[in-house]
Amino acid sequence: MHLFLFLISINIFSQNTEIYIGIEKSFSVENIIIKDFKAKTTDKFAIETANLIKEIVRSDLLFSRYFKIIEIEEDISNMETDYLLKKGNYILSSDIDASTSTISITAVLSKVSDNKNIFKKIYSSNYNSLRKIAHTLSDDIIENIKNVRGIATSRITFSNDSTGYKEIYIVDYDGENLKQLTNHKSISIIPKWSNDGTKIFYTSYRYGNPDLFVIDFTEGKIKTFSKFQGLNIAGGTSPDNTKLILTMSRGRDPSIYIIEIQSKEIQSLIHNFGICSSPTFSPDSKEVAFISDKPGNPQLYIYNLETKKYRKLTNFYWADSPNWSNSGKWIVFSGRETRNERLNIFITDPTTSRIIRLTKNEGDNEDPSFSPDSRFITFISTRRGKRDIYIMDIDGSAPHLLSPQIKGNSYTPMWSR
16 A cells, blocks of 8 residues: 555555666776685684675675675785786685684785785674674775775664564664564554664554654663654654654644654644655755645655745656655655556656656555665565565666565565664
8 A cells, every 4th residue: 555545544544786777876896805704713613604704795795786706715825916906906804713602703904906904803792793793894895995884784674564463673784684673463664763773763553543652772662752643653863863754643634743852842844735744854954855645646745944945846646655865866756657557666866856767567666765875775566476675776776575584564664874
């Protein structure tokens, strides 16, 4: 069901593929030599752990599209620089000290041309955090070579009905470490990360009304955040994490409000503009994208917080679920250009209103959300029959199922910022 239609109804009833289509590709692909990650002992468990860490890092770097992986098993210490430069620009090596309780990675990243270390770092943790520290190493490699933030440590939250109820879950960006966060045995939906990744806001019917709850990872608690009569549905936090933009009805048609997270002071942001929903802040907090049915059918609008003026970006049969990229360059949304077509994913340039279709003729595709680096999109698709979470490149290429281990139907995925 369309999110916009759902909001109305509940208010009434209380491999390394590089295919680009001219959207953006402003980076070069580097060759990185990965030596075998060596276990410090000959213990079988330690060797298997070292191989697992190597495979996680390798997968992260390939997924980033920034690197081509060159694997060299022989000793390279006596190889000439000119020979190595034909193989790659950088060398990554690592020593692994692992037991069933703890793990330590000593990683060295060096530049072939001058034979100097870019960094030498030690990553230590308990064994249960193996994937996390491997992802952290991957992100450090990307940051030190490409000077951009990696996404290997990012996570995706979503609602899923595999227990018979809709509950809130999180999963790593690569589909591993699936965790159920709520057990309300009710309808819990539309989770939204705070901008700093310390909280997830979501709506639940746990107490009968669609109240807004918050999972606070810092405190390790789930608390009620907003329980006004009618809808309480989060749209996302401001970049400074001081404000939450949300859809509320308060006994009237759903519209857009802002709540100060600390004081809970409420401001009505958009009113007398039809039924409004699905707000998302621009990265500079100066504008808000949202959906309104003021023209008759739900359309995508932008509201400028300074000028108080509106701009309509779509003229579709149906538009829904916008999400603004961290780069500020794009807004992704789902919609139907005509009445008889399936739901698809589109992106639009909020400056020029240029719209590009990303999916076509592969089930219904909806609920999109950008990755932290604005280069990938997660979304829901019914192309396999049920509602699954997919990830694709920003131009719609290389779509793939996030994780086959996620059973049931999934809804409204959101990538952590």
